[in-house]
Amino acid sequence: YERMLGADTMEMGHMDYSYKPAKSIMWIEQPTFEQALLVTIPALFYGAMPNLGLYTQPDGPCPNPMGLIPQGKISEARAAQEEMAEHAVKDMVYVGSVMYESGADGINFDTTAAAGDAEFLAALRAVEILRKKYPQMCIEVGMAGEFILGMHGELTYDGVRLAGLYPHKQVELMEKAGATIFGPAINTNTDKSCPWNVARAATFTKACVENSHIPIHANVGMGVGGIPVTETPPxxxxxxxxxxxxxxxRLDGL
Incomplete structure (x- = not known):
C-alpha cells in the first residue's frame, strides 16, 4: 500500500468508525495500533467520526431532535442537540487522548458536521481541549459536506454563527480551535458532468486554501471533490x- 500508492499517511479505525463505540474498546485498539505501528513506515493516525446521531435514544441518552422538530418542539430539540454535543466532546477527547498516548502520530475527526452545527461545535470544542492538553498533537478535521447544516441554527463559536458556513470560513474556526490539518468536502452534483463538478470543487477548495494558514487535505472520493457518486469511481x-x-x-494533500 505504501509503495504502490505512494501513501505518506495512513489511518487505523474501528469497524463502527465512530468515537462513541470506539471508546469502549480502547483496550483492544491500543495493542492493535501498537502492532500496526511496528509494520508501517508513514505517519499512522487513529480516526473516527463524531457521529452525533449515536447519542439519541434508544441507543443513546438524549431525545432524538429529528423526532421533536416535527412536533414543533424546537427548544427541546435544540436542548437535546446541545446535550448530545457535550457527550460527544467527552468521547472524542477520551479516545484522542488514549490513542495519542499509545503512539498515534495524529488524530482524525472524519465526516465532521454530518449532523449539523451541533456536531461541528462538538468537534471544535474537542479539538480545543486536545490542543491544550497535547500542544504537539497533529489533529486532522475532515468535513462531511460543503456547508454546515443548521439543525440547531443558533450555535456559535468565537462569536461566529456555525449554521451555513462554507469551507473558507469553516477552516478559520478550526484553525482557531487548534486543528493542524483541515479537509474541506465539496459535494458532487449528480445532474452535472465530471468537468463541471471538478471545476466547482476546485473553486471552493482554492478559496479555502487561500484563506488558511494550516495544510488543506481536501476530501476527494466518492461523492465529494469532483468524484462521481459510484461505488468504484472511474x-x-x-x-x-x-x-x-x-x-x-495548490492544496497540501488529498
Whole structure:
C-alpha cells in the first residue's frame, strides 16, 4: 500500500468508525495500533467520526431532535442537540487522548458536521481541549459536506454563527480551535458532468486554501471533490480531479 500508492499517511479505525463505540474498546485498539505501528513506515493516525446521531435514544441518552422538530418542539430539540454535543466532546477527547498516548502520530475527526452545527461545535470544542492538553498533537478535521447544516441554527463559536458556513470560513474556526490539518468536502452534483463538478470543487477548495494558514487535505472520493457518486469511481475521473486539485488549488494533500 505504501509503495504502490505512494501513501505518506495512513489511518487505523474501528469497524463502527465512530468515537462513541470506539471508546469502549480502547483496550483492544491500543495493542492493535501498537502492532500496526511496528509494520508501517508513514505517519499512522487513529480516526473516527463524531457521529452525533449515536447519542439519541434508544441507543443513546438524549431525545432524538429529528423526532421533536416535527412536533414543533424546537427548544427541546435544540436542548437535546446541545446535550448530545457535550457527550460527544467527552468521547472524542477520551479516545484522542488514549490513542495519542499509545503512539498515534495524529488524530482524525472524519465526516465532521454530518449532523449539523451541533456536531461541528462538538468537534471544535474537542479539538480545543486536545490542543491544550497535547500542544504537539497533529489533529486532522475532515468535513462531511460543503456547508454546515443548521439543525440547531443558533450555535456559535468565537462569536461566529456555525449554521451555513462554507469551507473558507469553516477552516478559520478550526484553525482557531487548534486543528493542524483541515479537509474541506465539496459535494458532487449528480445532474452535472465530471468537468463541471471538478471545476466547482476546485473553486471552493482554492478559496479555502487561500484563506488558511494550516495544510488543506481536501476530501476527494466518492461523492465529494469532483468524484462521481459510484461505488468504484472511474480511474480517469479520479485522476483528473486529483490532478486539478493539486495543480489549480495548490492544496497540501488529498
Amino acid at each position: 480511474v480517469d475521473s479520479v485522476s483528473r480531479a486529483s490532478k486539478a486539485m493539486v495543480e489549480i488549488t
